[in-house]
Structures are given as structure tokens and as C-alpha cells.
Amino acid sequence: MKFRFPILIIDEDYRSENTSGLGIRALAEAIEAEGVEVIGATSYGDLSQFAQQQSRASAFILSIDDEEVLSEIDEKGENQEGSAIEKLREFIQEIRFKNNDIPIYLYGETRTSAHIPNDILRELHGFIHMFEDTPQFVARHILHEARAYTDGLSPPFFRALLDYARDGSYSWHCPGHSGGVAFLKSPVGQMFHQFFGENMLRADVCNAVEELGQLLDHTGPVAASERNAARIFDADHCFFVTNGTSTSNKMVWHSTVASGDIVVVDRNCHKSILHAIIMTGAVPVFLTPKRNHLGLIGPIPLEEFHPDSIQKKIQANPFARAAQAAHPDRKPRILTITQSTYDGIVYNVEMLKELLDGQIDTLHFDEAWLPHATFHDFYQNMHAIGHGRATCKESMVFATHSTHKLLAGISQASQILVKEPQTRKLDRHVFNEAYLMHSSTSPQYAIIASCDVAAAMMEPPGGTALVEESILEAMNFRRAMRKVDAEWGDDWWFQVWGPAEIPSDGIGTQADWMLEADAPWHGFGHLAPGLNMLDPIKGTVVTPGLDLNGQFAGTGIPASIVTRYLAEHGVIVEKAGLYSFFIMFTIGITKGRWNTLVSALQQFKDDYDRNLPMWKILPEFAQQHPQYEAIGLRDLCQSIHETYKENDIARVTTEMYLSDMQPAMKPSDAYDMMTHREIDRVQIDDLLGRVTAVLLTPYPPGIPLLIPGESFNQTIIEYLQFARKFNAKFPGFHTDIHGLVEETVDGVPRYYVDCIRTGTAAC
Numbered sequence: 001m002k003f004r005f006p007i008l009i010i011d012e013d014y015r016s017e018n019t020s021g022l023g024i025r026a027l028a029e030a031i032e033a034e035g036v037e038v039i040g041a042t043s044y045g046d047l048s049q050f051a052q053q054q055s056r057a058s059a060f061i062l063s064i065d066d067e068e069v070l071s072e073i074d075e076k077g078e079n080q081e082g083s084a085i086e087k088l089r090e091f092i093q094e095i096r097f098k099n100n101d102i103p104i105y106l107y108g109e110t111r112t113s114a115h116i117p118n119d120i121l122r123e124l125h126g127f128i129h130m131f132e133d134t135p136q137f138v139a140r141h142i143l144h145e146a147r148a149y150t151d152g153l154s155p156p157f158f159r160a161l162l163d164y165a166r167d168g169s170y171s172w173h174c175p176g177h178s179g180g181v182a183f184l185k186s187p188v189g190q191m192f193h194q195f196f197g198e199n200m201l202r203a204d205v206c207n208a209v210e211e212l213g214q215l216l217d218h219t220g221p222v223a224a225s226e227r228n229a230a231r232i233f234d235a236d237h238c239f240f241v242t243n244g245t246s247t248s249n250k251m252v253w254h255s256t257v258a259s260g261d262i263v264v265v266d267r268n269c270h271k272s273i274l275h276a277i278i279m280t281g282a283v284p285v286f287l288t289p290k291r292n293h294l295g296l297i298g299p300i301p302l303e304e305f306h307p308d309s310i311q312k313k314i315q316a317n318p319f320a321r322a323a324q325a326a327h328p329d330r331k332p333r334i335l336t337i338t339q340s341t342y343d344g345i346v347y348n349v350e351m352l353k354e355l356l357d358g359q360i361d362t363l364h365f366d367e368a369w370l371p372h373a374t375f376h377d378f379y380q381n382m383h384a385i386g387h388g389r390a391t392c393k394e395s396m397v398f399a400t401h402s403t404h405k406l407l408a409g410i411s412q413a414s415q416i417l418v419k420e421p422q423t424r425k426l427d428r429h430v431f432n433e434a435y436l437m438h439s440s441t442s443p444q445y446a447i448i449a450s451c452d453v454a455a456a457m458m459e460p461p462g463g464t465a466l467v468e469e470s471i472l473e474a475m476n477f478r479r480a481m482r483k484v485d486a487e488w489g490d491d492w493w494f495q496v497w498g499p500a501e502i503p504s505d506g507i508g509t510q511a512d513w514m515l516e517a518d519a520p521w522h523g524f525g526h527l528a529p530g531l532n533m534l535d536p537i538k539g540t541v542v543t544p545g546l547d548l549n550g551q552f553a554g555t556g557i558p559a560s561i562v563t564r565y566l567a568e569h570g571v572i573v574e575k576a577g578l579y580s581f582f583i584m585f586t587i588g589i590t591k592g593r594w595n596t597l598v599s600a601l602q603q604f605k606d607d608y609d610r611n612l613p614m615w616k617i618l619p620e621f622a623q624q625h626p627q628y629e630a631i632g633l634r635d636l637c638q639s640i641h642e643t644y645k646e647n648d649i650a651r652v653t654t655e656m657y658l659s660d661m662q663p664a665m666k667p668s669d670a671y672d673m674m675t676h677r678e679i680d681r682v683q684i685d686d687l688l689g690r691v692t693a694v695l696l697t698p699y700p701p702g703i704p705l706l707i708p709g710e711s712f713n714q715t716i717i718e719y720l721q722f723a724r725k726f727n728a729k730f731p732g733f734h735t736d737i738h739g740l741v742e743e744t745v746d747g748v749p750r751y752y753v754d755c756i757r758t759g760t761a762a763c
Contacts, residue, residue: 005058005150006037007142012063014040023135024063024107030139036146044091054095058146059103061128062088064116085117092123098465101152103145155456156224158449160212165202174206174442205445215240215443216436218428222448229455232463233374234387235399235417237426239435240451242443245368245414246272248400250279252416253334255434256362256396257282259668261333262320264310267657268297268338270366271695274667274707281668282333283320284707285313289341291657292523293550293650295577296343296497296540297703299515302528305352307359319666332360339365339384342575342702343497343582344538345515346370346382348531350390357421358394370535371401371415372587375463378471378510382533385417392421406537406586407454413447415455466587471507474537474585477594478502481541484598494601497521497540497580507536523548537585541601545641546579550650556641560733561633562604568618569600575702578644578653608633625732640730647722656705656715663710664691665756670708673756681741681752684720687712690755696739698723706739712753724751 009028013020028038036058054060092104106116107128121127125145128138154162176182180201183189193201205212213220218239230238241248249272257263259281265273267286277284287305290298303309310332314320324330335356340346349365356363365384373379374386383389384399397419403409418426457463478496485493500521503512515522515532522534545556559576566573574582583597607617611632615622622629628636644650665673673679674693682690689711696706698719705716720740727734728749741752 003150004037005056006039007031007059007061007146008039008041008053008057009061010041010044010063012042014042026135027138030135031143034139034143036143044087054099054102057102058150059105059142060095061105061107061142062091064088064106064108089117089120092120096123096461098462100461101149103142103149105142155228155452157213157221157452160221161203161445161449164205164209164212165199175204177201177204200446203446203449206442212445215242215448216439216441217432225452229415229451230417232455232459233385233417234389235385236420237418237428239416240448241414241416242412242447243440244412245366245400245402246270247438248414248416249273249366250276251434251438252364252398252400253280254437255431257333260323260326261330262314262323264332264335264360266300266336266338268341268703269336270338270368271697271704273336273366274695274704278667278671278708281666283317283323283666285310285317285320288658290524291654292548293654294523294542294546294548294580295650295653296580297341297345298522298524299341299345299347299527299532302351302531305355307356317663319663334362334364335360336364336366339367340370340535340538342369343540344535346379346533346535348381349384350381351531353390353392356395357392360395362396362398363392364398364400367399368402369405369538371403372406372467372470375458375460376467376471378507380510385419389419391419394421394423396421396424396426403451403454406584408450408457408587409454410447410450413450413454415451468507470537470585470587470589473589473591473594474539475503475507477539477585477598478536480598484602492544493605495542497542498534498536520548539583539585540580541583543579546650550654552641552645552650555638556644557608557637558640558644561637561640564621565604565618566600568620569603571597571600578650608637611635621732628732640733643726643729649722652715652719652722656719657703659713659715661706661710665709667707667709670756674708674754678757679754680757682755684717684724684751684753687717687720687753687755688714692739693754693756694739696737696753699736699738720751
């Protein structure tokens, strides 16, 4: 298995016919004779772009005999530095900013290391003096270091997987395609094999391969890779998970929570936490986050975290009150917080630890959207586990990471980090019982390898550079959007939600992004100082038509139309609200991508201002929904906007999430009744006071509105009635609500929710 890691040579004489050019090309030919590719360049060009080659190269060879360098040395003396030496220094610093290990060689014909400043020399792997040794000898010396470097790149599990695939062993175990051979026996299988390739299929093995270790009991190379990741993330333990952070969350809960335990949960939690509540039989009390009228989810106020406030919530919940009375010596078993929120709000974890350490048995931070934070000082104190984080005295701390969301894992790659308190250790055997409960006995080894590699990629300084680059790209996007806005003057343009003032260059500091109390830009009102920050790599683009006070403008552009337009132009966003959509600047985002987004938004504005017909700008959509063919883009936007305005939907969606959700049953009991079919399918007009048997989850934003065992109130019914009316009026832009059953009766769609049968639910 051969990887392409060429050696990069930078010499102004690389293509010249002089002695210097002949000498460096002779070295290049000697390297290529050893089977390694060489890329030659004649200048540094854009330093940062050339330094990007550190991820693709196995070594750099840099000339110090360029005429510019020689003249500076000759004119200014060996102890003085000119612009060429400074350029060399900047180039090496740019490489070392991302990579401490890649070999860098300087070479010269007449000048030696005596002419190079010490700060440059200390970064080198060697200094080559041309013509003193044969090109073949010098090539072998360089290749020895280059191969040692590339051989050391792969982390433990990935290295073992490479070795296994390289061995070419015949497999008699699952999966049945036997390293891809089965696909070669069928025409459509041939297509599959050609698309995914030999290596992926050879590496798709079962857990019977001893030399790869065992995910289910954390042995061999798998265990070594998990220990390596724990070291990189500064955790006491790390466990790789191959079916997403939904499963990681359930593992944490099932290792911690038993039936009847009181649990404290962010109302803005992922549905996997609510599934865990149902599966464990826990009794939840909820902490309610703030919201603004754009539909953006804010932070939970600090006072809600106070133990006295949590105790009041327990007493107000009849099931929690009863559970506490039965076991007055038990603390709440777990606290789960969404960190960061889906709109990019993060908490100062150190403040929460100080408040809750010892008050709650386990602190669980669902950091699906924040695995990058530990690798940059920009996020100091704003993540659960990592360098510089305080250790709790009594409370165990878990962080669950979606490696596939913000790092470089492939889909479903996740991990669980653990930080033990001073007073106890994690019982790995007990934890692994929960781990086994939710793990497949046939894990996908490519996902394990991506967890392994994604962690290794974040090893500083490379990981720090990747995070800084993503922040910088996000900042440049924000600055570009503000520049466009300024150039349009009084005309309309899209806004990017965030502080009124942002740094004019660079990434700025944490202080630039803190949510100050009552700052008008965020719309969340009074907040505790120092508690919350907006992660700038999470970008919410706001469309015209609605302000933070919930006031509708005369004209508006609903986000659902913008995102559909972007999708037909090859730009797919993360999620959309009424008048906003969300994008993320992961470590994989490039200048080309966000500039394409800005261009596409410019095109939308053009088409909107000209009111071009839908058949012209969204032909595929218009073909599916011919009733829109002749309607102009601006006219359609205005029609949906007026419907939102007439129904005051911003108020309704805000109030329904902040309304008082009354528990009538334990969630697990309600779910049991559903599985026994002790339910009624109730039309939405008749839902007042009924108890839901299902999770009711509107998309967007995908946050459960009600959980099994809670009662419907008037505001929620009003929202469902609006959704029914809107879906009938604007097919193709329908509101998707999981848990809402649609049935057609006499040609008319009717909407129902499965509720607990009347007379069986009681507080």
C-alpha cells in the first residue's frame, strides 16, 4: 500500500541550466530513482499556501543559494538579516505552526549553516552542502528521515488496520463480501467495488481479527488508540463509539442512571437524551433555556443551575417529589447540558462545575458540536474536558463528542471522554456493561480508524492550527458579509447574527464574543456575566422580515425559500428557521466554499429583486410543484411572509417552547402504554389536556416540544393548527413535525397525535 507524500524542493534555479540547477535536479532524480515523487518550485510564492503542503509532503528542501539570499548575506554580513532570510524564516514558521515533525533541509553550494540565524537552524533536520557527497547518498539520507516521518504518522489502530490490509490474508469471517470479492461477481457489485475501492473493502472486517484488537472489550490496537486519544484530549478515559453521539449519550446514561432516579436535563437537549430518560425509567426535571423571537435558542440562566432552584423544580414535579421522598439521601443522578447549543451558544463550564460539584453525581456535557474547543485558547473555560480544566472533587464528568461533526471522523464516528473526580475512579467494568448494551457486535472498522485518525490530527500544534484556521475563515466570512451589506447601503441584504462589533482582522479574543447582559444583538435579555459565549464558527444567517423583538416587517424573505434556492445551486446548509439558516465552519471548510455561498446569496438577491419566475430559478422544484411555476420569487416570498405575519408565528413558536409543560406520567410509563397500544389517535383540535405518548418534535429546529407523559396546552395546539393550515397552502414548504400522524380522509389530510388512552393518566 503506497501513499503519495512527495518531497518538495524550493530553489529559484530548479529549472535553470546553470550549475546550481543541474545540481538540484540531479538530487531530485536520485530521490525519484528511489521511488519517491519530487515537486520542484522556483519561489516561495504565497507563503501560507506553500506551507499548506506540509500535510501532503514528506520533507522540504530549501535553497539558501538564491541570488537574493546570497546578496543579502554578502552585503549585510552573516549576523544581519534581510528580507530573503526573513522570508525563509516566515516560511519555516508557517510550516512549524502546523507541523513540528516534518523534515526540513537547507542546502547550499557556497554558504553554510554559519550564515543562518539560530532560530532557523533549530527547526532543521539537516543542512546539505552540495557537491561534497553524491546525489544518491544525499537522497538516501533525506529519504531515511522522510520515511521515518511518514511511518510515524499513523496512530495505533489505523497502523494495525493498514498492516492487516497490506498482508492480503484470506478471510473466512464476516462480512460476507470477503474483502470485496463478492462484489466482483456481479455487474452492480462491480460498480460498488469501483466506487468505494479496494482498500475500504479490504479493511471492512469483523471483530474476529485478533491483531486489530477488540472494540467491545477495549483491547489491543483499539485500546491503544483510545488511550492515545485520551492523552490528546487530556481525559482520564476515552471510548470510541461507532453509531454516533446519540448512542454515546445513551451509554453514559445507562452506565449512570437507574429506574426512578431524578435527573436534571436541558430542555434544549438532543432527542437521544429523552430516549435515555424513557429507557432508564428516570424522572426528569428540566432547565429551560432562553429564546429570542428569531427562534434562536439561548442559554439556560445561571440561576436555574443553582441547587436551591433545582430543588424547587423537584418539589414542583409530583414524580420527582415522590422519588426524592422515597430516597431522601440520593442526589440527582446526572445533569446533561447541550454544549454548545445548535445556534452556537457555549457555557463557561468552570462556573457550572464550581456550582454543582458534589450536588449532582455526574455532570454530562453533550459536546457533539464542540470537540474542537480543547485545542485552542480561544475557548478557554468553555469546554468540559481538556488542558487547563479543573478536576471536580466529587462529580464524575463526561463529555460526548461527535467526531464526525466538527473534526475529521466519518459519519457516526463519536467518542466518550471521562474525567474522574478526586474522590473516586470510573468503574470501567460497570461502564462497559452499558457500552456493550448499545454497541454492535459487528462494528465498522473504518469508523474506528477515523476516530483514531481524527484524534491524531488534533495533536498540537496541528490541531491548534486547524481550529484557528476554521475560526479565521468564519471571521472572514462575517467580514465579507458586512462589506457587502455596507456596499448595498440602504438596500436589503442578509445579516450574520453576532455582536455588533467584530475584530477588523485576525480571530480576536473570547471577550469579543461574550454574551453581555441585555446586549441588543442577542435578544436573550439579562444574562450572568462571563457565563456564555457565541462560538464564531457557528454562523446564523438572518433573512429580512423579522426582528429580534418578534416584529414583522412589511416585506420579508422566509429562510425556507432561500435554503431551497441554495440547494438547487449546490449549497446545502445545516438547518433553517423561519427567518434564519445555520452554517458551520468546520476544519474542512475552505475559502472557496464560503465565497461560493456569498456569491449564491448575491444571485438570490438579484433574482428576488427582478422577481424572476420560479420555473426559471428553481426548475426542479417548479416541476414537482407546478402551482408555483408562474409565480415570481419575490411574490412567493411575500405570500409566505404575510401568512407568518397574519398568524403571529414568531410569538407562537417562542411561547410554545417557553410554556409550562405539565408532566402527567413518567416518560417510561407513557412509552410502555404506547407499546401496549393503550393509546388514542387524537385530532389536533381535540388535544387540549391530553397526554402525549410520543416525542413531538418540530423541524426546524428539531428540538422535542413534548415528551411522552406530558400534556398539551393551548399554545402548542395553536402551533399545530398553524402547521396544518400552512402545509395545505404551501406544499413543498411544509412544516415537518415528528410525532404528528397524517392520514387522508375523503381526500382531505387530517393530523393526529397518539395520546395515552383517556382515564389511564393521573398525576
